[in-house]
Amino acid sequence: MGVKSEKAQATRAALIAAARALFARDGYGATGTEAILASAGMTRGALYHHFADKQALFAAVCETLHAEGEAVIETQADAAPDAFSGLIDGCLAFLDFVVRPDVRRILILEAPGVLGWDQWNEMDRRHGFGLLIEGVEAAVAEGSLAGDPLTLAVMINGALNYGVVWAGQSEDPTALRRLKTGFVDLMESMRR
Structure with missing residues (x-):
């Protein structure tokens, strides 16, 4: 270079x-x-x-945050002993990363409005949501989850994203821990 x-x-x-x-x-x-x-x-x-403008700079900030989150998620998921555990561990890593005030504000609260729904969704599909789909597909392939992987990923993603907003705005210091426990319980209830 x-x-x-x-x-x-x-x-x-x-x-x-x-x-x-x-x-x-x-x-x-x-x-x-x-x-x-x-x-x-x-x-x-x-x-x-x-x-090109401030919005393009904002998009670059979002891409940077997505890449950081992706690395954290992959590290945790790849260390798991099986696909189902990897899916849970990756999702918990996502929660830890995205509930941070800076990340939550930029990626979850502001990015959909600043970038527009289509660009935000496309960016999410290339990063975190793409990893989630892969994790769900692997869990379905190993037999620990049943159902259409895309539909399951959409439902899990919705729960995670709203959970981040809820935990991030809560004044309850146990909100993130409760969210993570509830998420694991939800996933275990879906396990085959």
Whole structure:
């Protein structure tokens, strides 16, 4: 990789990191491009060299968060002794990752509205939801779950996403633990 390419990657990464911190703290609507530029120590030209607009930068932040979450999910799922356990462990890792205030705000609460439902869904299908479908397919293939994998994945995904919103907004310090326990109980009730 050349020096120019390394510098471009460093500039892009700095813009994404600055935007991520501000979007997490203040939200997309309250974060202006000037604040992002000041935080990153960049010029407007640098921003528009890498991103068409603030929404494109937000999408890059979402992609970064999805990639981080995907790595956490895969690590936990791959360490499990079987597909069903891997599905549960991957989902629990997802909950731990996405319930974080910065991730929850950006990916769950703001991304559908900022990106639009179609782009948000497409991004989710390439990342977390795609992994969930794979996990459900593996559990069905091993015989520990029965049913249509896509339908099961849609239902599990809905429960997880709403659970993240609920636990993240709860003032009950045990909400995440209760959510995770309830999720495991739900999955065990579906086990064949």
